[in-house]
Amino acid sequence: MSRKISSRIVKLGCLAAVVAGLSACNTVERLAEVGATPDLRPIENPVREAGYEPVTLPMPKPDRVSYEPNSLWRLGAKAFFKDQRASRIGDILTVNIEISDSGSLTNTTERTRTHDDDNDLINLLGFEDHLDLFLPEAVNPNSLVDINSSQVTKGDGSVDRTETISLTVAALITQILPNGNMIIRGRQEMQVNFEVRELWITGVVRPEDISSGNIVSWDKIAEARAAYGGRGTLSDLQQPRYGTQILDILYPF
DSSP states (O other): OOHHHHHHHHHHHHHHHHHHHHHHHHHHHHHHTTTSOOOOOOOOOGGGSTTOOOOOOOOOOOOOOOBOTTOSSBTTSOOTTSOOSOOSTTOEEEEEEEEEEEEEEEEEEEEEEEEEEEEOOOOSTTGGGGGGGTSSSOOOGGGSEEEEEEEEEEEEEEEEEEEEEEEEEEEEEEEEOTTSOEEEEEEEEEEETTEEEEEEEEEEEOGGGSOTTSEEEGGGOEEEEEEEEEEEHHHHHHSOOHHHHHHHHHOOO
16 A cells, blocks of 8 residues: 555545544534523624624725814714715615516417429420430430428417515615716625525616615616525525536537
8 A cells, every 4th residue: 555545544534533523522512502592692802703804895085174264064074964875985875676577478480381393394405305314214304303392380489477576785886987877786695594695786876866765776776787596505405416517518419
């Protein structure tokens, strides 16, 4: 047995021992919780948690602070009568996605075609009697070509579709275009057991389409792109294995 094979066996043995140890610890913890309510985690400083990384998002350029003489207010500061709707990079607005769409389409196509063609060659400068010299058998000039064809095509198709989606997501302004329109982008993730549900949306919004409650509806978003799905155990079970997908693509029949 070579050293490489021995090393691999040792590594596999160590890995199996670690997995078995973790499984045993999990079993002991679950047995200890029998008949007891799950304990809540204590309040901790999230910045000190392992794996914490600060968030970096698009932010507007800092405003230059200026004060007017004999004024109690500073330019750019929040005031009682200032519009609180999202208008700058980094501001947050709410997107309501309300889709109730249905469509029904039925097509029927039927076509019939019959073709009959009969050609002869009676007079060809006297050479019609010598066609048997060029063809393997005797040729009758009165029925030189006889073609019959018949074609029937019939097709039926129908589409019946109904979609109902009702979602709410908070989006962030990531860019302001030269004409004043704003690019928004929002994403939410929700973990339930071993499944993560994801909601993602992006598009272009006009400032005047944002309501006084800082809300914009789905039908006011241009170039809207939205996705709602998940990843995890359930989503993985609903997908065929990679080998099956490859065979479906390569298999010619």
